[in-house]
Amino acid sequence: MDRSELAQPFERMIAGLFPPGRVREGNGWDAERREIEASGFLDLLAGDDALAFDHAVPLFIVLGRHAAPLGIGREMIARGGLGDGAEAILLAAAIAGAGERVLEMAVAYANDRVQFGKPIGKQQAVQQNLALMAEHVVAVRLAAELAAADFPDGGAMKAAVAKATASELAPRIASAAHAVCGAMGIGMEHDLQLFTRRLHQWRAEAGSETLHSRALGIAVLADDRSAVDWVRAEVFREA
Amino acid sequence: MFASFTFARIPADYEDLRATARRLAKEAVADRPMDVCARSWSGYDAEFSRKLGAAGLLGLTLPKEYGGGGMGPFARFVVVEELLAAGAPVAAHWIADRQSAPLILNFGTEAQRHAYIPAICRGESLFAIGMSEPGSGSDLASVRTRAERRGDGWRLNGQKIWTSGAMHADRMIALVRTSGSAEDRHRGLSQVIVDLHAPGVTVRPIKDLAGDAHFAEVFFDDVALPSDALVGEEGQGWQQVTAELAFERSGPERIYSSVVLLDGWLAHLRSTGRADAATTALVGGMIARLATLRAMSIACTALLEAGESPVVEASIVKDLGTAFEQDLPLAIADNLASHRDEPVSDELRRTLEYVTLVAPSFSLRGGAREILRGIIARGLGLR
Numbered sequence: 001m002d003r004s005e006l007a008q009p010f011e012r013m014i015a016g017l018f019p020p021g022r023v024r025e026g027n028g029w030d031a032e033r034r035e036i037e038a039s040g041f042l043d044l045l046a047g048d049d050a051l052a053f054d055h056a057v058p059l060f061i062v063l064g065r066h067a068a069p070l071g072i073g074r075e076m077i078a079r080g081g082l083g084d085g086a087e088a089i090l091l092a093a094a095i096a097g098a099g100e101r102v103l104e105m106a107v108a109y110a111n112d113r114v115q116f117g118k119p120i121g122k123q124q125a126v127q128q129n130l131a132l133m134a135e136h137v138v139a140v141r142l143a144a145e146l147a148a149a150d151f152p153d154g155g156a157m158k159a160a161v162a163k164a165t166a167s168e169l170a171p172r173i174a175s176a177a178h179a180v181c182g183a184m185g186i187g188m189e190h191d192l193q194l195f196t197r198r199l200h201q202w203r204a205e206a207g208s209e210t211l212h213s214r215a216l217g218i219a220v221l222a223d224d225r226s227a228v229d230w231v232r233a234e235v236f237r238e239a
Numbered sequence: 240m241f242a243s244f245t246f247a248r249i250p251a252d253y254e255d256l257r258a259t260a261r262r263l264a265k266e267a268v269a270d271r272p273m274d275v276c277a278r279s280w281s282g283y284d285a286e287f288s289r290k291l292g293a294a295g296l297l298g299l300t301l302p303k304e305y306g307g308g309g310m311g312p313f314a315r316f317v318v319v320e321e322l323l324a325a326g327a328p329v330a331a332h333w334i335a336d337r338q339s340a341p342l343i344l345n346f347g348t349e350a351q352r353h354a355y356i357p358a359i360c361r362g363e364s365l366f367a368i369g370m371s372e373p374g375s376g377s378d379l380a381s382v383r384t385r386a387e388r389r390g391d392g393w394r395l396n397g398q399k400i401w402t403s404g405a406m407h408a409d410r411m412i413a414l415v416r417t418s419g420s421a422e423d424r425h426r427g428l429s430q431v432i433v434d435l436h437a438p439g440v441t442v443r444p445i446k447d448l449a450g451d452a453h454f455a456e457v458f459f460d461d462v463a464l465p466s467d468a469l470v471g472e473e474g475q476g477w478q479q480v481t482a483e484l485a486f487e488r489s490g491p492e493r494i495y496s497s498v499v500l501l502d503g504w505l506a507h508l509r510s511t512g513r514a515d516a517a518t519t520a521l522v523g524g525m526i527a528r529l530a531t532l533r534a535m536s537i538a539c540t541a542l543l544e545a546g547e548s549p550v551v552e553a554s555i556v557k558d559l560g561t562a563f564e565q566d567l568p569l570a571i572a573d574n575l576a577s578h579r580d581e582p583v584s585d586e587l588r589r590t591l592e593y594v595t596l597v598a599p600s601f602s603l604r605g606g607a608r609e610i611l612r613g614i615i616a617r618g619l620g621l622r
Contacts, residue, residue, distance in 0.1 A: 054246075100240055103240065103619075104240070107619050107620065107621065110621060111620070111621065121621040122621070122622075124609075124613070126621075127612065127613065127616035127621050127622065128609065128612045128613075128616070130616060130619060130621060131558075131611075131612035131613070131615035131616045131619065132558070132612065134240070134241075134555070134615055134618075134619055135555045135558055135559050135615065137240070138240075138241055138244060138535070138555055139531050139532075139535065139559060141245075142244075142245075142246060142531060142534045142535045142538060143527070143530070143531040143534065145245060145246035145534070146246055146530065146531070146534040149246060149248070160523070160527070161526070161527045161530045161531065164523065164524060164527035165527050165528070165531045168524070168527075209524065210520045210524075212523070212527070213519070213520045213521075213522075213523030213524040213526075213527060214516065214519045214520045214523055215523065216522070216523030216524075216526045216527060217514075217518065217519030217520060217521065217522035217523030217524075217526070218514065218519050218523070219523075220505065220522055220523065220526055221505070221508055221509055221514050221518075221519065221522060224509065226324060226498075226502045226505075227498060227501050227502055227505060227525075227526065227529060228320065228324040228495070228498060228529070228533075229324075230526070231526060231529055231530045231533060235530045236530070236533070236534075238249065239251070239254060
């Protein structure tokens, strides 16, 4: 199945159920649960005909893109009987989604906001920061996609790579977005804070970058292979 | 955003190729100390390059009729990864294999293809790239070296600088002005093949900050070029150069410049048995970056394989990849120097010193960081 075939209806449903106003109110999603339950999305990772795990990445990117309650994702992981590694990888995907969204918001704002007689996005200093931010957003997504491939094969090390990368970059993505959006982005009424507060929260959930980096470091130092050979075998699972 | 830039796998078909590349690379570095291996890009070893050619490891992506391997970009990824991870000396074929041969294939005449590509695939023909000039670095369109029509051919006057391997190379593909003036910018530029042994060519090596002389300045004093020196169309040089740089920016070479040092440090830590919390976090953080960058570089290779020209994606890989390469020596120096009672081998110390000194070049060669971020900003719709 094409991944977008799943992600698109999921995106429509989540966007409808969790408009920015609704997300602002709190974390409860009891009223929405029935609708999601009826849609069958919560069972996608469960049962004999469960979705391939790497197809879950685009779904979690959607959760991140809409700052939707992560409880939806947790329910999917629990019903699938997937462990901690799965949660770390899919949190990385959610961070990629939220990162994508704040990048779009920052680029749109940079093209819109005029100072010194031109949009601030025409200033090279701003362009350079947004370019680096885009690099980080892409890196988090690729790390999550890499980790989800062939899961649970090599699960612990892959989860560590994905979460170490996502947690390292999430605060940098958030601060870059705030730097561009200026005082506007600090206001409670502006949607930016819906995403950046979650970037910080998800960075810490299921372990921050140092925790996951240590797990990788301990495994690498207990081995005698070169860095590239170790990564190829233990993360990419190449022969 | 960048939706087609997505996870891909290296096809399993290339495992034999990997094994051959690994064996030859291991043989080549067997007697070389670590700090010499760390000079992989600038390591000149003509015999090794000929061996790679004989084993079918050069010109992998070029058609078989010109002596190439007839394979896709993933074949090259696998071989380059093995050569660089081992620290093998690649300078004698590097530029011809990576840039010159694909350029001649894409834009050259049938006669030029037959004249140049087979020798490149055998590892017997060395090329240099003539882009930078004393007044033209990041602003490449301002080149002033000029080729003027004279009879059947051309007369070349001017100067190139920072030309890697020019003292060993047989030929240079130079970006020159064939009409108009520097103010005409992208218009009026062309690419010509210059025989570096021709009368009027002077090559003067430049010593770098580590004491090596791997690049040079090249002077052209009324050099006679034959009519078939022109590659591609007259006046299309800028478009050709832009396409050429996309080959250059996304490969494993943008991740692995410091990997010999990384392995040397890992070996040191393993031998001392030191696995304190700060060190394991540092090691693991670098490994996570390496794995993520490798996934990004493979994703970019998949776009090349699909026939796309991933200019923005390649810039993303190169900017993040070179930052990783540059962070490694700094972090390793800090880690070693924070354990002052721990003996460090001279070999590791020399390697660290060398990589520390040359690391700034990693984000200069092939397009400076600020230029790449400008390309990415354009991809984001900001320019």
